[in-house]
Amino acid sequence: MRHRGAFAFRPWGRCAVAALLPLLLLACKPAAPITEAHPAMWLVEDADTRIFLLGSMHALPAGTRWDGGKVGAAIAAADELVLELAPDQLAAAGDVFRELAPRSAPLAMERRLDPAALAAYRKIEGAGSGFGGDALDDWAILVLMGQRVAQQADLSPENGVEARLTQRFSDAGKPIGGLETARAQLTLFETLDAATQRRLLTRALANSASGVADVKAMNAAWARGDVAALEKVVNEDVDAVPAARAAIITDRNRHWTKWVEQRMAKPGTVLIAVGAGHLVGADGVPAALEAAGYRVVRVQ
Known part of the structure; x- marks a missing residue:
């Protein structure tokens, strides 16, 4: 199986990780009518620096138009794009997955799961x-x-935020950077203790019947800029597995907040696009920047 980019999956509760991590995307190309989306975006700025924070969805239905309005203006104004993973790291994700995914010794699924989860x-x-x-x-x-x-x-x-932004900035000859590496993202999971991994797996299986509906509902909330609904999904899911929340959200948000603070010392305009779940709630990047004394304004 070839893994091409980022993933959109729901390892617990509903579908929070679809809004959080951009590894191992799908390769499907379904046809769909045109739909307009207006995702949430924030701006933090000082006298000579502007940094836009755009909440992304790593995979979207075909026909989704999200890059108009204030987002389109930010794309045009930005000198550089910063994603969770730079293009070269996104391309490397499949190889890293194949390296890290295997167990040291096989273990039958029948021995891991109770009958309901196994079914x-x-x-x-x-x-x-x-x-x-x-x-x-x-x-x-x-x-x-x-x-x-x-x-x-x-x-x-191909219709996800990162893919389109990468094409736009590449065509314009503007630099594209990344906040993390593919190995670092997958290591977040690889280094979770065995009990936490098993809890994530069994929780996902317990809620698997509503998986498709949940992903669609989350995409709809993102498309209408409904940060309250996104925050509810993220908190509802990750609060049930605290070790996963710390690794996947809290620690990374703190690191990215520090990155933004350091970048504010350099003039220019930057567009940062990261999973939408990282930008909502009390420990989201915009809230953390406000707590650090920056003026953060939601501009879309």
């Missing part, structure tokens, strides 16, 4: 080619499950 797993696996889960860590199975759910929800990475 849910077999149902998801049976919707396409097998996952080969016996040979994989629990977190890697979550990635593959999430790909399957996102595919069923007719999401396309």
